[in-house]
Every structure is written in C-alpha cells, then in structure tokens.
Amino acid sequence: MLGRLFNNRSNEQLNSHQNSSINICHTMNNMNSLNTGNNIIEDLNSRTILYGTSNPILPININLSKFRLFIIQDKGELMVKNNFKIYYDSNITTTNNGTTTNKNKIDYNIFQFLEIMFGNSIHHDFQSNETIKIHNLESLQFTLISKHFNIKLSNQKKNLKFAIGLIIPCSIDLISTTITPNWQTIIHYLSIFQSIFIKNHLLNYNNYLDISIFYKNFIKNLKNLIITPRLLPGLNFINNNFFLKKWCFEINNWIEIKDGSKPCLVNGSKFLLTLLTIIQTVKYQLINNNSDEFIRIIIMASNSMVATKLIFILNGILPFNLKINQLNDGNIELKRDTTTTTTTNPISTGTHNDNQYHPPSPPTPHPMKKGWEIPKTPSKSITTPSLMTPCKSLIIQPNSSTNSSIPTSNSMSYLSSSLSSSSTNSSSTIFSNSLTRGFQYLQNWKNSTNNGNTGDVISSGSSFKTPSPGLEYDDYPWNSNHNGSINNNISNGYSTGSNMNTMNNNSIKFKKIELNSLNIKRSTTTLFKINNNISKNGIEGKDKFSQEFNDLMNSDIDYNYNYDSSKSVSILEIPFDDEDQEDSEDKDYDYKKLPKLCGYVQDYLPDFHIQACPNSQDLESKIISSMKNSLTQFNKSKTFLISLRIREIKEIQLTKNDEKRYTSSIRKIYYNSKPNLNYLNQDNYTKIEILFEKIRNLFKQDENDEEINKIRDYLKNL
Amino acid sequence: MAFTITLAHFCDKHGPRSIMCTQTTELSQMDQSTLPDFSKESYCKSCLLIYPKSTKGENVTTLRTEDTKTNHAFVSTQYSAIKFRVLNSIVRKCLSEEATIYDSKPMFFGDENRGYSMTQSFKIKDLEARGSERRYSFIVNCDQEHQVLENWDLIKDSILVMIEYLQKSSLKIELENSKNHEIYLRGKVQHSKSLIEMLKDDELFLKLHLWNSKLLRKLINK
Numbered sequence: 001m002l003g004r005l006f007n008n009r010s011n012e013q014l015n016s017h018q019n020s021s022i023n024i025c026h027t028m029n030n031m032n033s034l035n036t037g038n039n040i041i042e043d044l045n046s047r048t049i050l051y052g053t054s055n056p057i058l059p060i061n062i063n064l065s066k067f068r069l070f071i072i073q074d075k076g077e078l079m080v081k082n083n084f085k086i087y088y089d090s091n092i093t094t095t096n097n098g099t100t101t102n103k104n105k106i107d108y109n110i111f112q113f114l115e116i117m118f119g120n121s122i123h124h125d126f127q128s129n130e131t132i133k134i135h136n137l138e139s140l141q142f143t144l145i146s147k148h149f150n151i152k153l154s155n156q157k158k159n160l161k162f163a164i165g166l167i168i169p170c171s172i173d174l175i176s177t178t179i180t181p182n183w184q185t186i187i188h189y190l191s192i193f194q195s196i197f198i199k200n201h202l203l204n205y206n207n208y209l210d211i212s213i214f215y216k217n218f219i220k221n222l223k224n225l226i227i228t229p230r231l232l233p234g235l236n237f238i239n240n241n242f243f244l245k246k247w248c249f250e251i252n253n254w255i256e257i258k259d260g261s262k263p264c265l266v267n268g269s270k271f272l273l274t275l276l277t278i279i280q281t282v283k284y285q286l287i288n289n290n291s292d293e294f295i296r297i298i299i300m301a302s303n304s305m306v307a308t309k310l311i312f313i314l315n316g317i318l319p320f321n322l323k324i325n326q327l328n329d330g331n332i333e334l335k336r337d338t339t340t341t342t343t344t345n346p347i348s349t350g351t352h353n354d355n356q357y358h359p360p361s362p363p364t365p366h367p368m369k370k371g372w373e374i375p376k377t378p379s380k381s382i383t384t385p386s387l388m389t390p391c392k393s394l395i396i397q398p399n400s401s402t403n404s405s406i407p408t409s410n411s412m413s414y415l416s417s418s419l420s421s422s423s424t425n426s427s428s429t430i431f432s433n434s435l436t437r438g439f440q441y442l443q444n445w446k447n448s449t450n451n452g453n454t455g456d457v458i459s460s461g462s463s464f465k466t467p468s469p470g471l472e473y474d475d476y477p478w479n480s481n482h483n484g485s486i487n488n489n490i491s492n493g494y495s496t497g498s499n500m501n502t503m504n505n506n507s508i509k510f511k512k513i514e515l516n517s518l519n520i521k522r523s524t525t526t527l528f529k530i531n532n533n534i535s536k537n538g539i540e541g542k543d544k545f546s547q548e549f550n551d552l553m554n555s556d557i558d559y560n561y562n563y564d565s566s567k568s569v570s571i572l573e574i575p576f577d578d579e580d581q582e583d584s585e586d587k588d589y590d591y592k593k594l595p596k597l598c599g600y601v602q603d604y605l606p607d608f609h610i611q612a613c614p615n616s617q618d619l620e621s622k623i624i625s626s627m628k629n630s631l632t633q634f635n636k637s638k639t640f641l642i643s644l645r646i647r648e649i650k651e652i653q654l655t656k657n658d659e660k661r662y663t664s665s666i667r668k669i670y671y672n673s674k675p676n677l678n679y680l681n682q683d684n685y686t687k688i689e690i691l692f693e694k695i696r697n698l699f700k701q702d703e704n705d706e707e708i709n710k711i712r713d714y715l716k717n718l
Numbered sequence: 719m720a721f722t723i724t725l726a727h728f729c730d731k732h733g734p735r736s737i738m739c740t741q742t743t744e745l746s747q748m749d750q751s752t753l754p755d756f757s758k759e760s761y762c763k764s765c766l767l768i769y770p771k772s773t774k775g776e777n778v779t780t781l782r783t784e785d786t787k788t789n790h791a792f793v794s795t796q797y798s799a800i801k802f803r804v805l806n807s808i809v810r811k812c813l814s815e816e817a818t819i820y821d822s823k824p825m826f827f828g829d830e831n832r833g834y835s836m837t838q839s840f841k842i843k844d845l846e847a848r849g850s851e852r853r854y855s856f857i858v859n860c861d862q863e864h865q866v867l868e869n870w871d872l873i874k875d876s877i878l879v880m881i882e883y884l885q886k887s888s889l890k891i892e893l894e895n896s897k898n899h900e901i902y903l904r905g906k907v908q909h910s911k912s913l914i915e916m917l918k919d920d921e922l923f924l925k926l927h928l929w930n931s932k933l934l935r936k937l938i939n940k
Contacts (some may be wrong), residue, residue, distance in 0.1 A: 119816040132834075132863075133816075134826035172823060172874075180867040542875040549879040549929060557924045561776055567754040570776040572769065574783050574928055576935075591940075593868055 045305075049246065049312040050599045052232035052530075053520045059227040060178055060524065066142065066169035069215050070110055071197055074118045074161040083121070084114050087162075087201060088208050090215055108140055110165075117146045117165055124161075132187070134179070136172045143168045143175060147190045151198065164193050168222075181525040181593040182225045185607065188633060189218040224605050229524045230594035231311070231610070233287065234320030236715055241708050247316040248695045248711060250309055255692060271647050272313070273688055274675040278640055278649070279314050280684040280718065286609045287318055287595045293636040298623065299612035301644040304600040307612035310644070311599050314610065317718060320595070322530055527592040552577070615643070623652070631656045640669070647673060687718055721860045721937050722798060723877075723930045726809040727765050728853040730908060734813035735765035737854075737913075738923055739805060740794040740930035742938065745784060753779040753795040762910035764852065767796040770920045781927040788938050792931035794923070804832050805859065812837045812855050820853055822881045824874050826866070833861040836873055840881045842888045844916060845895070846909045852916075856880065869937055876933045880926065887917050 048054050069090040075083050089110065091102055115121070116135055135144040145166045150159040166186070170178045179186065196210050235243040254272050255261045261268025278297075279286070285295050297314065301307040521529040555577065562571040597610040604613045606626030613619070623639055630637040637654045649670035656662045669679045677685070694714060698707045722741040729735050743751045755777060758766060769778045781794040798805045812818060812835070816827065820841045828834030839855040856877045860866050866873070914922045 116817045116819065120814060123810075123815045128829035128831055131827060131829045134824075136823050136825070138821070138823060176870045180870050183864065183867055542879065545875050546879045546882070549883055552925055552929060553883060553919070557921050557928065559924065561773075561778075562782070564749065564752050564780075566749070567752055567779075568777070569752065569755050569779040570773070571752060571780045571782050572773065572778050572924070574781055574924055574931075576783060576785065576931070577928065578932075591868060591871060 046308045046599055047229075049243070050231050050308065050315065051229050051522070052235055052243075053522060057229045057522065057524050059229075060170075060174060062178065062223060062226060063169050064219055064223065066106070066167070067219050068106070068165075068167040069193070069211075070165045071193070071201075071211075072110070072114065072117075072163055072165065074114075074121075074163070076121075076124075076158070076161060078121050084111065084118075086110065087197070088211055090212065113137060113140075113144060117144060117163060118148070118161075132190075134175075136175070138172060141169065141171050143170055143172070143179060145179070145186060145190070147187075147194060149194060151202065153202075162197075164190055164197070166190065176591065177523040177526050178226050182222060185218075185221060185225060189214065189221075192632075221607055225525070225596070225607055227524060228598050228601065228605060228608070231315050231318075231597040231599065232320075232520070232522065232527060232594065233315050233318035233597070234322045236316045237320075237712065238322055241705065244316075244708055244712055244715075247313065248698055248708070250313055251316075251692065251695050252699055254309070254313065255696070269647065269673045270675050271649075271670060271673075273685070273692060274649060274670045274680065275310075275314070275642065276317060276688045276691075277675075277680050277685045278669065279317060280688060281681045282638075283318050286597065287320060289595070289609070292634050293638055294627075294630040294634040295609055296623070296627075296637075296639040297610040297642070298604070298639060299642045299644060300615040300619065301600075301612050302614050303644075304612070306644065307600045311610065311612055315597065317715060318595075318597075322527075322592075522594075525594060527594055627652065627654050628662075630654075631662055651679065691715070691718070721858060721865070721934055722801065722805060723933065724798075724805055724809060724857040724859070725926065726813055726855045726857055728813045728855075729762065729765040729910075730848040730852075731762050731910065732760065732765055734810045735761070736797045736805065736809050737765055738767050738794050738796065738926065739798045740792060740927055740934065741798055741800070742934050743791050743793055745786070745789050745791055748782065748784070748791040748793060751780070751791070751793040751795070751799060752782075753797075753799050755779060756796070761796075763912045763915070764910040766912065767794075767923055768912050768914055770924065772920075781924060783928065783931045785931075785935055788935060790935070790938060792927075792934050794927040794930065805857075808832055808835055808857060808859055809855075812839070812857055813853070818853075818855065822878060822885075824870070824877075828863060828866075833859050834863040834866045835859040836866050836870070838874070838877045838881060840885060842885060842913075842916060843892050844888070844911060845892070846907060846911060848908055852911075854884075854913075865937075869940065872936060872940075873933070876929075876936075880929060884913070884917065887919075891916065891918060 044054060047056065051057060067090070069088070070086060071088040073085040073087065075085060077083050091106055093102075113135070116137075117133070129150050131148040133144075133146045133148065135146070137144060145168065146163050148161070148163045150161055152159050168179060192214055193211055196214065200206065200210060201208065236247055251272070255268065259268040259271050259273075282295050282297075285291050285293060286297070299307050299310060301310075519529065520527070557574060558577075559572045559574045562573050563569075564571055596608045598605065598608050600612045602613065604616075604619055604622050604626075605611055606622070606629065620641075623641065627637040627639055631654060635656045639652045641650045641652060642648070643650075647670065648668065651665075651667050651669050653665045654662050655664075667676070667679055669676055675685075691711070691714060694707070694711050698711065701707060720742060722739060724736050724740075725738045727735055727737050741751060756779070769781075779795060782791055784791045811827070811832075816825070818825070818837070818839045820839045822838050822840045825837050825839070826835070827837075835857050837855050837857045839853065841851040841853050843850060844852050858866065858873050858877065914920060919925070
C-alpha cells in the first residue's frame with residue numbers, strides 16, 4: 001500500500017501552502033468526526049505504568065461549539081462608527097445567495113472585545129509587524145488568542161492592520177492545561193489561517209471554505225491533544241524501584257516470551273532489541289522535538305494490552321528529568337481499583353466449559369520451553385497451518401457478547417497488513433494467498449462467534465473499549481504450553497493492576513507500593529507536581545505563596561551597604577531570608593509540559609510522537625498525509641511503523657528538498673525476523689544489548705536491589 | 719532565558735513609567751546591572767523607586783540579592799540599565815497602547831523584537847489620585863515565549879499574591895483615612911504619592927525586590 005501511495009509521488013510537487021502541504025482531502029474526511037467520543041483506551045494497569053498514577057485522569061471538557069475564529073481588520077478610521085471590518089467569522093455561515101446565519105447561539109458579540117483585542121486606537125503599536133496576544137475574558141469564561149499582522153498593499157499609503165482572533169472556551173485556571181502545552185499547534189494553525197487569508201482572501205472575496213476546513217481540523221487536533229493522556233517518562237530514573245523493577249520484568253518477559261530468547265539455548269529474535277535501538281537513537285527528538293525532524297513511532301496492534309506493555313518498555317528509556325530528590329522505596333500498599341481490574345482481563349481460556357473468570361496471575365519468566373517461532377516471511381507467518389494448528393486450542397475465541405465492530409476491524413486490519421506486505425513483495429500470488437487467508441480467518445472468526453462462547457467476565461462497556469488479546473490473531477498466546485495442555489492461567493501474561501501488588505518472579509519480590517505516595521498531580525497534558533513530601537502546614541499553591549508573602553511583608557528586612565566606587569553609588573545588599581529552606585522547597589509549581597507521547601488509542605493521532613493504534617485500511621494513507629503536513633514545519637518527517645503481528649519495522653522518511661518538493665524513502669529495519677544492521681546505530685545497538693544482558697542477569701540473582709540500582713545508573717548514562 | 723520583572727505605573731504626571739525593574743544577572747557580571755546616579759527631575763514621588771529613610775545620604779540606586787547556589791544575582795533598579803529601551807517600550811505598550819483591564823488577571827503579548835510579556839494590572843484606590851485611583855502593572859518579560867507560557871501558573875500566582883496584598887493593605891489604610899474628615903474633604907486635591915506612602919511601609923520596595931528575586935530564582939531552578 002505504501003508503495004502505491006508513493007508511486008509517482010516521490011517528487012510530487014508541493015503546490016501552494018494550503019493545497020499540498022496540508023492535505024485538504026484528508027481534512028475534509030475528518031470534518032464530521034469532531035464530536036467523536038473518547039479515543040483513549042485506559043485501565044488501571046495502563047494508567048499505572050504509562051501515566052504514573054492509579055487514579056483516572058479526567059479529561060478536560062471543552063465545549064467545541066464555543067470555539068470561534070474570526071479575521072478582522074482595524075481600518076484605523078477613528079471617526080467612523082464602524083472601524084472594524086469582519087472578513088471571516090466561524091460562527092456565521094454565508095449561503096450562496098449571500099444571506100448569513102449564525103451556527104451557534106452565542107451570547108456575545110465580537111465587537112464587545114475588539115477594542116481589548118486591538119488595543120488603544122490612538123496609541124498604535126507600530127514597532128512590530130506581528131504580535132501575539134492572550135486575553136482572558138473572565139466574564140465570558142473564555143480565552144482570546146489573537147495574532148496581529150500588518151500588510152502594506154502597493155496601492156495603499158499606510159499599513160493595513162489585521163488580526164486573527166481565536167476564542168477557546170476555557171477559563172483562566174485551565175490555560176496551563178489546555179493552551180500552553182499545545183501552544184505550538186495553536187500558533188501553527190494561526191499562521192496557516194494568516195497565509196490562506198493573505199493569499200486567497202485579502203483582495204478577492206470568496207466563501208472561505210478553505211479556512212473553514214482548516215479551522216475544523218484544528219479544533220479536532222486540539223481536542224485530541226487536550227483529552228489524550230500523555231505518557232509520563234522518567235519514572236525509571238527516580239529513586240523508587242517500583243517502576244524500574246516492573247520495567248525490567250516486562251523486558252525480560254518480552255525477550256523470553258515474545259522474542260523467544262532462552263539463556264544459553266535460543267538466541268531468539270532481536271525485535272525488541274532493534275526497536276529499543278531505534279528509540280535510543282531518536283529519544284531526544286521524541287521528548288524535546290527541537291530538531292528539524294518530526295518523528296513518529298507508530299505501533300500497529302489490535303491488542304491494546306500488548307501494545308501498552310510495549311509502549312511502557314519504550315517509555316522506560318526516554319530521558320525526562322522529574323527532579324525528585326527523595327522518594328520512599330516501597331513498603332506501601334498499592335491501592336486497588338476494583339472497578340477496573342476485571343476489565344483488564346478480557347481473555348477467555350479458550351475452552352467452552354470453562355466459563356469462570358480466572359483472576360490473572362503474574363507471568364513467569366519461563367512459560368515456554370522453546371522461544372516463539374518467528375516466521376520467515378510475513379505472509380506465511382500469519383496463516384501457515386503449521387503454525388496455526390498446534391495453537392488452535394489456544395486461540396482465544398471472541399466473546400459472543402462483544403460488539404461485532406471490533407472483530408471485524410481486526411479482520412480488516414489483518415487484511416490490510418497483508419496487503420501492505422504483499423505490495424512490497426510485488427507478488428500477486430502472495431497477495432492472493434494473503435487475501436484468501438484473510439477471508440478464511442474472517443470465516444473462522446464468524447464460526448467461533450456462532451459457537452456462543454461466553455467464557456469470560458467483562459463489563460460491557462469496557463469489553464467494547466478494550467479489545468481482547470484473544471481477538472488478535474498475530475499475538476501469540478503468552479502462556480503457550482508446548483505439551484499441548486491448556487493452561488487455565490493463559491491470561492497471566494498480563495500483569496494488571498490487580499496482580500501488581502503480588503507480583504513475584506523467581507528472585508524478584510516486588511514490594512507493595514502505594515502510587516499515591518509519589519503524590520503525582522497531573523492532567524492529561526501536564527505534570528503539575530511529583531513529590532512525596534507534603535508541604536508545610538499542608539498548604540500548597542497560591543495559598544502557600546500568599547502565606548509566605550504575608551510573612552515577608554510583616555518581617556524586617558536585613559540589608560547592608562556596598563559602595564560601587566566606579567559609579568559612585570551605593571548598593572543595598574539584601575540576602576535571601578530563606579536560603580536554608582531553599583533545598584527543601586516544595587515543588588508546588590513543578591509544572592512540566594508532557595511530551596506528545598500516548599498509549600493505545602483507537603484512532604491514529606497525527607500530532608503524537610509515540611502511539612499504538614489498531615491497523616486499518618486507511619491508516620497508512622493517514623500517516624503519509626500527516627507526514628506531508630509535518631513538512632510545513634519541519635524539514636524531515638520520519639515514521640517508524642511497527643507491525644506487531646508480522647514483526648516488521650519500517651522506516652518511512654519524507655525529506656523536503658525545497659518549498660515545493662520532497663523526496664520519500666522506505667526501508668525495512670526489521671524484516672523477516674532479522675534486523676537490518678546497516679540501518680541501525682551500532683553503538684546504540686550494543687548499548688541496548690548490554691542493557692538486556694544486565695536485565696537478564698537480574699533475574700538470576702536473589703537479592704537484586706543493588707543490581708536494580710546499577711541498571712538505573714546504566715540507564716541514566718545511556 | 720532572561721526574565722525581568724517590572725513594576726510599572728501610569729503616573730498622573732509622567733504617563734507610563736517603570737518604578738522598579740528586577741532582573742537576573744550572573745555573579746561575575748552583576749556590576750553591569752548597577753545603576754549609575756541619574757537625574758530624578760523627571761520623576762515624581764508616584765513613579766520613583768524610594769528607598770528606606772535610613773539610607774538617606776548613601777546615594778542608593780540599586781537593590782541586590784546574591785545567590786551563590788545558582789551563581790546569579792537579582793538586581794532591582796528604577797529602570798534596567800541593560801534593557802532600558804526594550805523594557806521602556808513594553809511598559810508603554812502595557813499601560814498605553816494596549817486596552818489594559820486592571821483586574822489583576824494575566825494578559826500576554828509579545829513579538830520577536832521585544833520578547834514576550836505576561837502582565838497583571840491593578841488599581842489602588844486613593845482619593846488624592848486622578849480619578850481616585852492609581853494604576854499599576856507587574857510585567858514579567860522573557861525573550862523566550864515558551865518560558866513564559868510554561869511557567870504561567872507560577873508567575874501568575876506569585877504576582878497575584880503581591881497585588882492582593884497591596885490592594886488589601888491600601889484599602890485598609892484608605893478606610894482609616896476616610897474617617898479623617900480633613901482628608902476626606904480635600905480628597906480631590908491631587909498629589910503624587912508613592913506606594914510606600916500609601917501602604918505606610920518604608921521597606922515596601924525592598925520586600926517586593928526580595929519576592930521578585932525569589933520568583934526569578936524559582937524560574938532559574940526550573
């Protein structure tokens with residue numbers, strides 16, 4: 001599919017700003033999906049390991065209908081009653097016959113705040129051509145962002161003064177969770193609106209359809225950026241072993257079970273090693289995004305839990321300074337969220353007689369005697385009877401109560417991926433086989449659904465949102481038993497929140513921990529505080545400031561004189577009155593904008609650097625489209641597309657040659673169960689190999705706290 | 719990252735003026751921030767940075783707090799000796815060019831030339847002022863836009879507690895004055911008056927300097 005997408009396009013001309021660099025067709029397709037529901041799949045386990053908190057992260061409610069965009073000119077005619085000319089208002093629809101209608105009933109008029117937005121009419125600011133402003137209009141409960149720019153036309157003597165106003169319906173308290181973390185996106189779109197306006201509408205009137213389209217796309221993107229919980233990296237580096245132990249544990253599990261590596265027996269595949277090498281190579285770009293390259297790591301998977309674990313592993317090496325001095329280590333009990341624990345185990349045992357729910361038990365490091373057999377070719381690996389037959393009894397049957405949309409989409413994703421692989425081989429036979437096998441799988445699924453399997457206990461809402469691992473054909477059952485017997489604890493590969501506090505593994509004994517002891521206060525976009533110390537007197541935030549300031553105002557100030565002979569003046573030297581307390585100063589305002597990394601989402605989110613999402617027929621076209629869009633801001637756009645089912649990692653790269661042209665390249669970094677070492681940074685590859693070796697050794701010893709600390713030190717210097 | 723905090727005032731006589739500008743400098747370069755002696759003829763009591771009476775005769779122009787841990791010094795002067803033109807322009811923009819609402823709520827503006835500023839403007843009631851109120855603004859400026867935005871809450875709350883204290887204290891004193899029949903009757907006579915006079919705190923600017931220094935220190939540590 002990618003091949004087709006790129007056919008005859010590698011040197012495709014990027015036309016004007018608005019019809020090539022931003023893909024309008026794709027944008028138009030998204031217009032109707034503004035009010036789609038929550039895209040995020042999360043449970044206690046994913047919250048804990050990805051977001052660092054066991055508490056649900058409540059999304060910020062933004063009323064989409066109250067967004068508003070308008071473009072206005074300040075005519076500079078102070079004596080004229082109507083000094084302002086409105087060019088565009090998103091709340092007004094103009095029909096073909098010229099009549100206008102209001103879309104939403106909004107209880108304010110733009111003219112109410114135009115003077116505030118533009119400033120004093122007499123004392124114009126002539127110093128700058130472009131100014132950005134934020135006004136908070138408390139009475140209307142919204143924030144007004146405006147971009148001001150001057151244009152001088154050839155037939156005009158003076159500059160024309162314009163402004164693009166954007167109303168975001170959030171109060172002053174939400175600015176730091178809604179606007180500031182997404183400032184770059186907001187500014188980017190304001191620039192797009194400005195460019196389109198100047199190019200298409202300044203001299204010629206038309207229907208502003210182009211701006212409307214981009215505006216709706218902007219709202220959709222902003223909404224996703226606001227409501228999608230972002231990963232909290234850096235937890236492996238704090239002096240609390242809980243996350244690091246869990247991380248090592250998951251890596252060890254993946255190496256042994258997924259990659260099929262056995263100490264001294266089987267080397268296994270190098271899939272995780274390859275993937276972590278890639279992450280290690282681009283980790284600073286994923287966190288800071290300061291380079292001229294936009295990088296995306298996209299994991300295509302139908303199984304949210306496997307994808308969540310993989311993202312947890314990837315997240316573990318990302319550098320993110322949480323600036324924590326002291327944290328308690330363990331001995332605290334993990335709070336269980338009983339409302340969600342059952343939803344995290346939607347796996348049937350696969351036997352029709354066993355309808356009872358079995359609480360998941362922790363995975364063992366050696367559930368398989370032999371590593372997972374990695375298929376030689378992607379197409380064969382999926383459907384060859386030799387692989388499927390022994391596992392038939394282990395294939396998890398879909399729950400009959402599950403909404404049909406999920407299995408269908410899985411089937412389709414299976415087809416899509418097969419097509420994708422086939423196209424690269426340019427083999428019609430393989431294509432045909434894959435397609436046929438895809439339909440066979442679809443048929444198998446239908447048959448299994450008709451059998452009425454009701455094997456597991458899932459709350460209806462969450463079963464819909466959380467796809468069962470059993471539904472994913474490609475993800476090998478974690479507890480494969482090569483003796484052919486069915487293990488009742490087949491689902492124990494997934495350490496959920498319910499078993500996190502009882503996790504035992506050969507030599508590692510996980511201490512119980514209350515995550516709340518970390519005192520992580522965060523929103524979907526922002527980390528506000530991470531500290532286990534309660535502030536003095538239990539006062540935090542502005543109240544603490546207020547008390548400190550009152551104390552200061554009621555105190556006497558110490559000062560002494562210092563004479564500056566060169567300037568013949570005296571300096572009053574005033575020492576800090578709190579130098580001894582400075583180190584223990586509470587991080588009440590340890591605000592950190594979290595990087596745009598997220599977990600498993602149902603739909604692809606173009607603005608995030610790391611994410612996992614289910615495969616779909618149009619996923620690759622969406623990715624390519626968003627990569628092209630990134631070229632408006634960056635010189636390069638690179639995507640590492642990871643297919644979990646066929647264990648393939650593709651690197652897609654678009655490079656901007658000039659303003660109108662770009663070149664594309666695709667290369668397979670991991671394919672046919674082998675990494676292509678030519679495309680990997682050898683130093684990083686070796687570093688990750690050493691890391692894996694350290695983790696493997698960790699599980700051979702009894703006391704491991706010291707080893708854990710060594711791994712942390714190694715990670716810090718990675 | 720170079721934050722400055724300016725207490726600006728719309729003087730009844732002189733228009734937008736900087737009363738006190740607190741800035742960060744490295745210890746090795748802090749002498750550059752020391753303000754030389756300057757003519758105070760164009761200043762009135764309303765817009766002048768006034769030091770405690772005990773410093774009279776010392777020709778003080780600069781308040782300074784050193785922090786060896788961060789290797790920085792925080793310096794407050796009437797105006798910035800280093801960024802005079804830019805900060806003066808921002809003060810004018812805030813108090814004259816923009817349609818400022820004196821509600822203590824933050825407003826943000828900026829461009830590449832003058833950096834990015836978060837301002838919180840407020841009024842203090844005074845019967846002896848024009849319109850019976852004096853208008854001030856705290857302006858936090860930085861050349862990097864994201865630094866201001868990413869510290870939005872820290873700056874906003876840190877400034878807000880100062881404003882709330884100043885308004886509350888001035889109201890208390892104003893209430894006391896309103897009982898004084900003589901002051902009430904001649905309330906419409908306009909006088910220049912410094913904040914230290916309105917709040918009856920000789921060391922007010924020293925305390926504001928220290929608070930600003932703490933905020934700048936926090937911003938450096940982040």
